[in-house]
Amino acid sequence: MSAEKITLTLPDGSARDFPADATPIEVARTVGERLAKAAVAGELDGTIVDLRAPIRRSGKFRVLTPKDPEAGVVIRHSAEHVLADAVERLFPGTIIDAGRQDHSEKFQYDFRFPRGFTSEDLEKIEQEMARIVQEGRPFERKVVTRPQAVEIFKNRKEEIKLVRLEDIPEGDVITVFQHGKFVDLCRGPHVQRTDQIGAFKLIETSGAYFKGDERNEMLQRIYGTAFATKEELDAYFAKIEEARRRDHRRLGRELDLFSFSSLAPASPFFHPKGAIVYNQLVALMRELCREYGYDEVVTPQLFDVELWKRSGHYEAYRENMFFSDVEGREFSMKPMNCPAACLIYATRGHSYRELPLRFADFGRLHRYERSGVVQGLTRVRTFAQDDAHIFCTPGQIGREVDSLFDLMFRVYAIFGFEAPVVYFSTRPEKAIGDPKLWETAEATLERCLKERGVEYVANPGEGAFYGPKIDFVVHDAIGREWQLGTIQLDFTLPARFELAYAAEDGSEGRPVLIHRAVLGSIERFFGVMLEHFVGDLPLWLAPEQARVLPVSDKFLVAARTVRARLAADGLRAEVDERSEKLGAKIRDGELGKVPILLIVGAREAEAGGASVRVRHRGDLGSKTIDEIVATMTTTTKQRALNPWPEEDKEEGRGKKEEGRP
RNA sequence: GCUGGCGUAGCUCAACUGGUAGAGCAGCGGAUUUGUAAUCCGCAGGUUACGGGUUCGAGUCCCAUCGCCAGCUCCA
Numbered sequence: 045m046s047a048e049k050i051t052l053t054l055p056d057g058s059a060r061d062f063p064a065d066a067t068p069i070e071v072a073r074t075v076g077e078r079l080a081k082a083a084v085a086g087e088l089d090g091t092i093v094d095l096r097a098p099i100r101r102s103g104k105f106r107v108l109t110p111k112d113p114e115a116g117v118v119i120r121h122s123a124e125h126v127l128a129d130a131v132e133r134l135f136p137g138t139i140i141d142a143g144r145q146d147h148s149e150k151f152q153y154d155f156r157f158p159r160g161f162t163s164e165d166l167e168k169i170e171q172e173m174a175r176i177v178q179e180g181r182p183f184e185r186k187v188v189t190r191p192q193a194v195e196i197f198k199n200r201k202e203e204i205k206l207v208r209l210e211d212i213p214e215g216d217v218i219t220v221f222q223h224g225k226f227v228d229l230c231r232g233p234h235v236q237r238t239d240q241i242g243a244f245k246l247i248e249t250s251g252a253y254f255k256g257d258e259r260n261e262m263l264q265r266i267y268g269t270a271f272a273t274k275e276e277l278d279a280y281f282a283k284i285e286e287a288r289r290r291d292h293r294r295l296g297r298e299l300d301l302f303s304f305s306s307l308a309p310a311s312p313f314f315h316p317k318g319a320i321v322y323n324q325l326v327a328l329m330r331e332l333c334r335e336y337g338y339d340e341v342v343t344p345q346l347f348d349v350e351l352w353k354r355s356g357h358y359e360a361y362r363e364n365m366f367f368s369d370v371e372g373r374e375f376s377m378k379p380m381n382c383p384a385a386c387l388i389y390a391t392r393g394h395s396y397r398e399l400p401l402r403f404a405d406f407g408r409l410h411r412y413e414r415s416g417v418v419q420g421l422t423r424v425r426t427f428a429q430d431d432a433h434i435f436c437t438p439g440q441i442g443r444e445v446d447s448l449f450d451l452m453f454r455v456y457a458i459f460g461f462e463a464p465v466v467y468f469s470t471r472p473e474k475a476i477g478d479p480k481l482w483e484t485a486e487a488t489l490e491r492c493l494k495e496r497g498v499e500y501v502a503n504p505g506e507g508a509f510y511g512p513k514i515d516f517v518v519h520d521a522i523g524r525e526w527q528l529g530t531i532q533l534d535f536t537l538p539a540r541f542e543l544a545y546a547a548e549d550g551s552e553g554r555p556v557l558i559h560r561a562v563l564g565s566i567e568r569f570f571g572v573m574l575e576h577f578v579g580d581l582p583l584w585l586a587p588e589q590a591r592v593l594p595v596s597d598k599f600l601v602a603a604r605t606v607r608a609r610l611a612a613d614g615l616r617a618e619v620d621e622r623s624e625k626l627g628a629k630i631r632d633g634e635l636g637k638v639p640i641l642l643i644v645g646a647r648e649a650e651a652g653g654a655s656v657r658v659r660h661r662g663d664l665g666s667k668t669i670d671e672i673v674a675t676m677t678t679t680t681k682q683r684a685l686n687p688w689p690e691e692d693k694e695e696g697r698g699k700k701e702e703g704r705p
Numbered sequence: 706g707c708u709g710g711c712g713u714a715g716c717u718c719a720a721c722u723g724g725u726a727g728a729g730c731a732g733c734g735g736a737u738u739u740g741u742a743a744u745c746c747g748c749a750g751g752u753u754a755c756g757g758g759u760u761c762g763a764g765u766c767c768c769a770u771c772g773c774c775a776g777c778u779c780c781a
Contacts, residue, residue, distance in 0.1 A: 160709050250776035251708025258778050262708060265776075297716080306754080306772045364780085380781095409781085414706050415772090417779060429781065515781095527781060565781040596738040623738065631742035645740055655741080663741055 052088075052105040065098040069236070072107045082109040084235045085118045092118060094233035096185040097219075110242060110272035117147040122183065122235045123173070123244045123270035124151035129226035130172035131155055131266070140228070141204045141254065141263055149280070151270065154252055154263040156204065161249040161264055169266070170246050180239035181223040185232060193218050196227055204254075205229055243277040244270035292571040293420040295579040299637060301587070302421070302570075310418035310425040312567055317587035320616070324585050325566055326406055328458070328683070329430040332562075336451060338402040338432055343384035345408065349374045354540055355383040356476040360509040364411045377410035382510075382534075382559055385433035386541040389555070394545040399555060400436035400444055406566075407431070421571030422526060428566050434558040435543070438488075441556055445492040445514075445531060448560055452516055452529045455562050459573055460685050464528070466498050467515040469506035476509055477536030485533045486512045508559070510536045518572065526572050532559040579637050580659060583687040584680045590617040590672075591638045592654065593629040595645035602649035606642055606669060613673045615680070617642075634659065639687035642672065658688045 048064040052071060062071060068086025072079050072095075086093045089103040092114065099105070108115045124143040131138055131153070141154035161169075188196070190209070197205040208229060212218060221230045223238055235241065246268040254260035271277045288294075296302045301318035304311070314322050333340065349367070352358040357365065357379065366377040378384065385403045394401070410426050417423055436444055456464055468490060471482045489512050493500050500514070507513050511534035517525045534557040537543075547553040563569040574581075583589055590610060594603040603619045610617040620629045626643065633641045642654035653668040667675075679687060 162709090248775065249709060252777050253707080256778070258707070262777080264708075267776080304773090309772070411781085414779070416706060416708095416777085419774090423780070427781070431781095530781075561781070563781095568781060593741090595740050598738070623736095623744095625737095625739045625744060626741060627739085628743055629741090634742060641741085643741065647740090657741065 050099060051102040052099070053103070055106045062099070064100050067096050067098055068093060068105075068107060069095040071099070071105065075107065079107055079109070083107045084110060084115045084240055085233045087114065092233055094185060095236060097232065110240065116271060116276075118233050118235055119241055119272055120147040120149075120151040120270045121233070122238065123241045123268065124153055125183075125221065125223060125226060125228055125230070125234070126173050126176045126238055126241065126244075127151065127169065127246070127266060127268060128153045128155075128228065129176055129224060130169045131157075132226060133176075134168060134172050137201075139204050140202060142208060142229075149269060150247065150267055152265055152267045154254075154265045156261070157264040159264075160251070161266060166246045166249065166266070170244075173244065173246075176224065177238045177241050177244075179224070180237045182237050183234040184222045185234070186220050186222065188218050188220055190218060193220065193229065196220065197229070200227065240272075241270055242272040243274040244268060245277060245281075290575045290578045291420075292422075292574040295574050296421070296571075299579055301574075309415070310413060310423070312421055312424055312426075318570075320587040321581065321585050322566060322570060325563060325569065326428075326430070328455070329406075329562065330404075332451060332455070333402075333404045333432070336402070336447065337400075338404040340404045340406070341385065341388055343378075343381060343388070343405055343407050345377055345410075346375045347378060347383070349376055351383050351387075352376055355386070355537060356510060356540060357383070360474050360476055364413070366410050366412055378407065379409055379411045381405040381407050381409070381429070381431045382433055382537060382557070383541075385435075386537055386543060386557070389435055389543050390541055394435075394555070396437060396545050396547050396553065399545060400434050400440050401555075402432055402434045404430075404432040421567045421574075424565075424567050427568070429561045430563045430566060431559070431561050434560065435538070435545075435555040436558065437545070437547075437553060438556050441488055441533065441558070442492055442495070444558055445489070445533075446496060448531050448558075449496055449498065452562055456516070456518070456528075458683050459576065461518045461576065464516040464518045465525070466493070466500040467503045467506070467517060467527075468493060468500045469503040469508075469513050469515060471512065472505050472507050472509060474509055475507070477511075477539070481535040481539075482512070485535050489514060489531075489533045508532050508534075510534045511557075511559075513559075518576075526564075526568060528564040528569060528572070529562045530560065530564065533557075534559060581637070581639070582683065582685050583639050583676065584683045586637075586639050586687070587616065588618055588636070588638050589615050589676065589680070590640040590642055591629075591633050591636075592617060592619045592642045592644060593626060593633065594619070594621075595626050595643065597623060599644045599646070599649050603644045605652075606644060606654050606672075609669055610673060610676070613677060615673070615676055630657065633657075640676065656688070661688070664688070664691070 049061045050064050051059050051061050053059045069080060069083060071086070072083045083095055085095060085108045087106050087108055088099060088101065092108065093099065128140050132140065135157070139156035141156070144150065144152040193209055194206065197209065219231060220227050221232060221234055246266060248267050250265050251262045252265040253262055269280055271280065296318070299317065300315050301321065302312045302314045305313065330340070349358055361379060365379050368375050385405060388403065389401065406428050408426060408428050413423060413425050418425065434444055470486050475482065493514065511532050513530050513532040515527050516529035517527050538555050538557050543555050544552050545555055592603040592607045594600050600621060607617045607619050630641060637659065639659045641657040643657060644654050648654050648666055651666065653666055654672060655666045656664040656672060658664055675688060
């Protein structure tokens with residue numbers, strides 16, 4: 045086997061032959077001793093491989109050094125071992141579990157430790173890690189047999205590792221990595237020596253269930269991050285700081301949009317300004333519902349639990365529901381709108397001719413969420429969805445779903461959300477309904493995805509309890525994924541509610557139910573969107589679209605006249621009547637993120653207009669009131685992202701060049 | 706729910722090892738009449754989240770409750 049050859053194509057384009065068991069570090073040496081010394085990993089056809097592992101395959105190959113951004117994952121992975129080593133050195137007898145799968149940003153390690161790690165512990169551990177890094181310990185890779193591996197971890201009294209070892213499928217190659225006295229079960233890849241870990245920092249500690257299952261013991265986890273250089277490490281923390289700046293909870297308070305009270309935990313209060321934004325979002329969806337052939341319905345909040353038993357929620361969703369007893373009857377607040385839609389459908393007979401029937405429902409929902417999981421507007425206990433339930437024939441599913449894709453992408457584009465990630469989720473463990481119906485539903489939805497040609501990620505077992513779903517996910521400022529829109533195909537509820545329609549041939553058909561939301565929860569969307577815009581809402585959403593600033597009290601009347609004209613044309617505007625200097629009013633307007641400031645002094649009062657100052661863009665000069673109203677009205681109607689159209693190209697170009705060296 | 710941390714004026718934060726709560730901004734009043742990111746002066750504002758306890762004395766130490774933050778688990 046070792047006589048076999050492989051051909052590696054190097055970055056300079058040259059193709060060279062090597063023995064099949066050649067390792068990346070050996071290949072690096074043939075290129076140059078300096079490259080070999082700096083190497084942290086190899087990369088074969090885009091996959092990072094360990095320096096010491098035989099390559100065995102022909103392909104495009106290169107050597108990664110700390111200068112390559114891709115090397116970061118290897119550095120963090122190695123820092124992870126150094127962390128575990130440091131903890132074992134400082135706290136002998138600590139049982140180790142395992143590190144992190146995804147090293148794209150952070151590393152982590154779980155330990156069985158009698159108490160939580162304190163910040164003093166972290167400091168000590170960091171110092172110990174620094175020592176290990178400085179010692180420049182080489183990482184060694186060893187392929188071992190299962191009995192050898194058992195032997196190693198038995199000797200080290202690493203009982204958790206023995207459990208982990210059992211999880212490795214029979215026949216897999218088992219490798220361990222060692223640096224200094226520390227040995228860990230690990231696939232790699234790792235750097236050559238610990239001193240290639242340029243800069244690292246421990247971030248925080250937390251509890252974490254063994255194997256992520258809350259029925260298991262809780263281990264103590266330490267998080268950290270590492271980079272090739274101090275500069276990259278600093279940039280990482282600067283990014284975190286930027287995320288904090290955009291946090292919607294902070295923006296919501298500062299802009300007086302919403303608040304929370306300990307008397308209604310995890311339930312937002314939308315202040316007058318926040319309610320304007322909220323209602324604009326709903327108005328957008330109502331408008332689109334009209335265009336796409338929906339009928340809006342309004343349904344109750346509180347239902348006899350009989351309904352939930354019938355719908356399956358009592359069986360599969362009870363932990364998330366609020367209950368109350370009235371007159372000896374048990375009631376529950378609705379966590380979803382779908383059963384109400386079914387009840388409406390069932391109030392009379394239906395013909396195939398009226399399908400699809402699309403019921404939009406902006407009803408308020410209540411879901412009990414465990415206290416530890418609630419978070420700002422993104423995870424609350426009461427919210428409304430831009431919800432709808434489409435009753436259609438099986439043959440209409442394809443067209444309905446296709447039209448939903450149009451709607452989703454159209455709406456996300458309005459907010460400038462980058463192409464959302466599409467997930468396809470199938471039958472979960474806790475599901476109701478006939479498995480055969482599930483299979484049909486899953487196959488139908490997947491076919492819609494394929495016919496549409498959208499790229500999607502399979503998410504097995506993550507469907508709703510009544511049907512498979514397609515989810516649309518966008519990323520917030522901190523890189524967290526948030527599910528917004530969803531399309532769920534449901535054959536189960538129509539059966540449970542015995543819904544029917546008279547088919548063309550006179551037989552009785554059973555409608556299919558499509559659940560769908562575009563924004564998802566209005567509350568969550570509000571939060572994600574606020575972070576996305578850093579509070580700089582586009583004109584159509586801004587609670588205060590313009591603020592009129594009189595240069596002094598002398599122009600108060602003129603300012604009020606400008607405001608009155610804007611209001612008469614349906615624009616939201618205020619006058620800053622304080623006896624502050626203009627500079628102060630501008631400052632407060634900018635900090636308040638008002639899109640347009642209209643300055644009225646002697647010149648403007650006489651001409652009957654205002655000087656336009658656009659948020660973050662500065663003075664645009666005097667305009668007539670007609671021009672201001674016309675521009676703002678158009679921008680609002682178009683739901684443009686930019687509050688005021690850019691000036692002609694020449695000026696734009698000139699401005700850009702000013703900033704250049 | 707679990708692990709860890711936090712809770713002082715509307716906001717941001719002070720108050721040495723326990724010695725009896727203070728500043729900036731915001732608010733209010735007055736002066737000022739202002740031309741593109743902070744005018745000046747004054748006033749008011751707190752049972753230190755809540756309830757117990759230790760102590761001569763608790764914002765500070767201990768216990769319990771509530772809420773918030775991060776993570777785990779879960780999720781629109």
